[in-house]
Amino acid sequence: MSLEELQKIAAAAKVKAESYEHHVHVCMAASCQSCGAADIKTQLTETVKENGAEADIWVKGVGCMGLCSAGPLVRVESPADESEYLYQKVGTEDVSELYASIDGNPVERMRCQTEIPFFARQQKIVLENSGRIDPEQIDDYIAEGGYTSLVRALTGMSPQEVLREVSDSGLRGRGGGGYPAGLKWATVARSPAPVKYVICNADEGDPGAFMDRAVLESDPHRILEGMALAAYAVGAEYGYIYIRAEYPLAVERLKKAIRQATRHGFLGRQICETPFSFEIEIRLGAGAFVCGEETALISSIEGQRGQPSPRPPYPADEGLWDCPTLINNVETLANVPAIVREGGEWFQSIGTEKSTGTKVFALAGRIAHTGLIEVPMGITLREIIEEIGGGIPEGRKFKAVQTGGPSGGCLPEENLDMPVEYDTLRAAGSIMGSGGMIVMDETSSMVDVARYFMDFCMTESCGKCVPCRAGTFQMHGLLTKIARGEATAADLQLLEELCDVVRDTSLCGLGQTAPNPVVSTLRYFRHEYEEKLKTDSTDLEIVAS
Amino acid sequence: MPRYPAPPNAPAKVRVVTLRIDGQDIGAREDESVLDVAAEHDIRIPTLCYLDGLSTWGGCRMCMVEIAGSPKLLPACSTQVAEGMEITTNSDKLKNYRRMILELLFAERNHVCSVCVSNGHCDLQDLAVECGMDFVRVPYRNAPYEIDSSHDLFRVDHNRCVLCTRCVRVCDEIEGAHTWDIMGRGVECQVITDLNTPWGESDSCTGCGKCVQVCPTGALVKKGTAAGEMEKRDDFLPYLTQMRGNR
Ligand SMILES: Cc1cc2nc3c(=O)[nH]c(=O)nc-3n(C[C@H](O)[C@H](O)[C@H](O)COP(=O)(O)O)c2cc1C
Ligand code: SF4
Numbered sequence: 001m002s003l004e005e006l007q008k009i010a011a012a013a014k015v016k017a018e019s020y021e022h023h024v025h026v027c028m029a030a031s032c033q034s035c036g037a038a039d040i041k042t043q044l045t046e047t048v049k050e051n052g053a054e055a056d057i058w059v060k061g062v063g064c065m066g067l068c069s070a071g072p073l074v075r076v077e078s079p080a081d082e083s084e085y086l087y088q089k090v091g092t093e094d095v096s097e098l099y100a101s102i103d104g105n106p107v108e109r110m111r112c113q114t115e116i117p118f119f120a121r122q123q124k125i126v127l128e129n130s131g132r133i134d135p136e137q138i139d140d141y142i143a144e145g146g147y148t149s150l151v152r153a154l155t156g157m158s159p160q161e162v163l164r165e166v167s168d169s170g171l172r173g174r175g176g177g178g179y180p181a182g183l184k185w186a187t188v189a190r191s192p193a194p195v196k197y198v199i200c201n202a203d204e205g206d207p208g209a210f211m212d213r214a215v216l217e218s219d220p221h222r223i224l225e226g227m228a229l230a231a232y233a234v235g236a237e238y239g240y241i242y243i244r245a246e247y248p249l250a251v252e253r254l255k256k257a258i259r260q261a262t263r264h265g266f267l268g269r270q271i272c273e274t275p276f277s278f279e280i281e282i283r284l285g286a287g288a289f290v291c292g293e294e295t296a297l298i299s300s301i302e303g304q305r306g307q308p309s310p311r312p313p314y315p316a317d318e319g320l321w322d323c324p325t326l327i328n329n330v331e332t333l334a335n336v337p338a339i340v341r342e343g344g345e346w347f348q349s350i351g352t353e354k355s356t357g358t359k360v361f362a363l364a365g366r367i368a369h370t371g372l373i374e375v376p377m378g379i380t381l382r383e384i385i386e387e388i389g390g391g392i393p394e395g396r397k398f399k400a401v402q403t404g405g406p407s408g409g410c411l412p413e414e415n416l417d418m419p420v421e422y423d424t425l426r427a428a429g430s431i432m433g434s435g436g437m438i439v440m441d442e443t444s445s446m447v448d449v450a451r452y453f454m455d456f457c458m459t460e461s462c463g464k465c466v467p468c469r470a471g472t473f474q475m476h477g478l479l480t481k482i483a484r485g486e487a488t489a490a491d492l493q494l495l496e497e498l499c500d501v502v503r504d505t506s507l508c509g510l511g512q513t514a515p516n517p518v519v520s521t522l523r524y525f526r527h528e529y530e531e532k533l534k535t536d537s538t539d540l541e542i543v544a545s
Numbered sequence: 546m547p548r549y550p551a552p553p554n555a556p557a558k559v560r561v562v563t564l565r566i567d568g569q570d571i572g573a574r575e576d577e578s579v580l581d582v583a584a585e586h587d588i589r590i591p592t593l594c595y596l597d598g599l600s601t602w603g604g605c606r607m608c609m610v611e612i613a614g615s616p617k618l619l620p621a622c623s624t625q626v627a628e629g630m631e632i633t634t635n636s637d638k639l640k641n642y643r644r645m646i647l648e649l650l651f652a653e654r655n656h657v658c659s660v661c662v663s664n665g666h667c668d669l670q671d672l673a674v675e676c677g678m679d680f681v682r683v684p685y686r687n688a689p690y691e692i693d694s695s696h697d698l699f700r701v702d703h704n705r706c707v708l709c710t711r712c713v714r715v716c717d718e719i720e721g722a723h724t725w726d727i728m729g730r731g732v733e734c735q736v737i738t739d740l741n742t743p744w745g746e747s748d749s750c751t752g753c754g755k756c757v758q759v760c761p762t763g764a765l766v767k768k769g770t771a772a773g774e775m776e777k778r779d780d781f782l783p784y785l786t787q788m789r790g791n792r
Binding site for chain 1: 604727
């Protein structure tokens with residue numbers, strides 16, 4: 001495929017789109033589908049057909065529009081008068097009214113304001129096509145400029161040049177660790193080994209996180225293009241997407257996308273008539289959180305028990321089947337086509353100096369608007385929570401925001417004006433993590449929050465190393481005791497000691513970060529723990545003696 | 546079991562590095578682990594899952610050491626020495642951590658030493674003595690575990706298992722039978738024979754008894770031994786691996 005052929009496909013798609021007077025986009029991501037979006041789309045299509053309006057109205061299934069709490073979402077666009085209406089909580093009974101409104105006045109009853117900060121304050125790179133294109137049609141992706149980065153890179157750039165753009169962009173891993181992508185790519189690229197692999201980590205196991213799922217369901221070709229660019233830059237010919245089996249819709253769309261991309265010659269042998277070949281296979285994870293850890297993930301692909309192994313050797317040196325392996329998160333790879341298209345410098349100008357670009361967050365908890373948002377790095381937590389999220393409902397008071405899931409921490413009011421960056425969040429006792437953000441109001445108990453995450457770590461520990469396996473069990477027991485009001489000061493002291501041991505001696509990131517929710521809530525909300533302690537003089541004496 | 550053989554294009558020549566362990570200046574080959582180098586110089590670092598002759602597992606975390614300049618503690622068994630390393634093996638912090646890890650192990654299962662056939666010949670017991678762990682502050686888990694006596698010669702008592710995976714590794718790597726493996730997650734982990742069938746019904750077990758000899762506690766024992774009678778010999782392993790390597 002040449003650049004001209006690509007542009008021809010894009011132009012044809014554009015002509016097709018322009019031939020319609022109205023575009024009706026129905027969200028077909030998992031969340032809206034679970035509230036009946038598929039039926040709405042079928043009914044809409046049928047109504048259009050019954051009225052003989054197929055040539056004027058284009059009913060199209062698209063990916064996630066972000067405001068998942070208000071689903072099913074339907075957007076009606078009329079390019080002629082530049083109107084665009086978003087409808088929320090649409091039901092099958094609303095279809096005829098919705099159809100009637102297409103040519104007339106909007107249905108105010110179901111309208112969702114799009115001028116609100118939830119939409120206006122976002123900046124989209126990873127999600128630029130999400131909610132706009134049909135994820136099951138490769139032509140839709142091409143029409144938005146998809147695969148031009150790959151074709152341009154293969155026909156006009158050396159692997160080193162692609163790598164340089166990624167290094168210049170300052171892109172850091174979005175899977176949690178924040179390791180500079182350029183450095184990791186360079187390590188793999190430098191190796192003279194004949195066989196190398198690229199792995200896309202789509203295991204997304206953090207409770208409440210669904211950023212990666214949304215990208216995979218809404219814009220799967222973006223990931224394939226990102227992986228192909230990565231493979232070209234580091235010199236790999238084979239790629240794996242490791243995705244959890246709990247995401248059947250994403251798996252189905254990925255499979256379809258791989259078939260389409262192979263047929264169009266973006267994957268396979270001798271892509272774009274160049275010597276570069278790249279093939280992608282999908283591997284399903286069985287739902288263990290620890291299989292998102294890179295060494296465990298690699299074991300799992302190799303057919304072994306998903307259990308971490310000591311690093312070094314890092315996967316970039318000895319990974320899958322002992323070959324140098326580049327492993328990146330879904331969102332990291334989703335940034336790559338845009339970086340190659342617009343240049344590393346452009347990406348670097350977004351966000352802050354040490355945290356460039358944007359970040360997708362799954363906003364949840366006690367907040368008016370929950371859903372998926374993409375914001376530039378450096379935005380403050382207050383802007384996210386009060387403006388984009390619409391603040392805390394029912395006039396309650398904000399208490400804490402949890403970022404980073406079971407590996408992260410809880411930040412109080414006084415940290416709200418802090419910019420969202422890898423290093424500031426870490427210094428405050430939390431982490432950027434993969435993008436879960438849970439807002440808590442005055443009714444939440446911080447001991448319960450810590451206990452919830454400890455329960456998660458305890459059940460998800462792989463059991464390989466003693467401090468994580470037995471330590472999280474004991475910490476969970478102590479937190480339960482504290483929550484029930486049965487603990488003493490000695491128990492709290494023991495809990496803190498266990499936090500140190502588990503953090504410092506565990507083998508992998510799961511154990512090393514498992515104490516974070518406890519440590520951060522103890523740091524900012526210690527009084528909540530102490531209020532629950534019972535004062536038992538005999539216990540105190542034992543500690544003293 | 547993930548194994549990391551040397552990459553095919555590794556340099557043939559191995560350099561010698563100098564380092565310092567607990568203030569002692571030491572020269573070592575750069576492909577050796579901190580644990581091996583320390584042992585060669587009679588510096589004792591406590592270990593439980595490690596066994597000379599088997600692949601390195603890195604699960605017990607008893608051998609954690611401090612390395613100057615590294616913010617993290619590192620396991621001596623799976624950390625290679627490097628030029629200029631300054632290693633501390635016995636700071637107060639490390640001693641405290643080791644005690645706590647042992648406490649966690651003792652509380653996890655039901656280690657009742659007085660009635661155990663391995664009483665007096667048990668690595669876990671010896672470590673507790675060595676590390677000065679004389680009482681357990683965390684509550685005992687008190688989970689009931691089964692004893693499987695279905696094998697003609699041996700018995701497995703899960704109450705005493707520390708999940709070091711020595712049995713899994715010796716059976717897979719030395720005997721080649723891979724009868725043992727682990728099932729479950731977290732504290733629910735358990736060693737199993739075949740696909741969790743009783744040991745006596747295992748199709749793959751050859752009855753060689755290597756797993757019993759390498760088990761550090763009274764979890765795998767010979768039948769017909771009374772309390773304190775089960776002595777084990779795991780020193781055959783290095784010879785075995787060496788002999789095979791020479792062939
Ligand atoms: C317990 C644990 C779970 C993890 N789960 C995920 C995950 O679900 N998705 C992911 O991308 N990275 C996960 N990671 C991080 C990966 O190990 C790895 O750092 C990441 O995939 C690297 O990609 P990046 O550099 O693009 O972030 C996890 C790490 C740990 C310790
Ligand atoms: S820290 Fe936990 S999850 Fe990681 S290897 Fe150890 S037991 Fe397994």
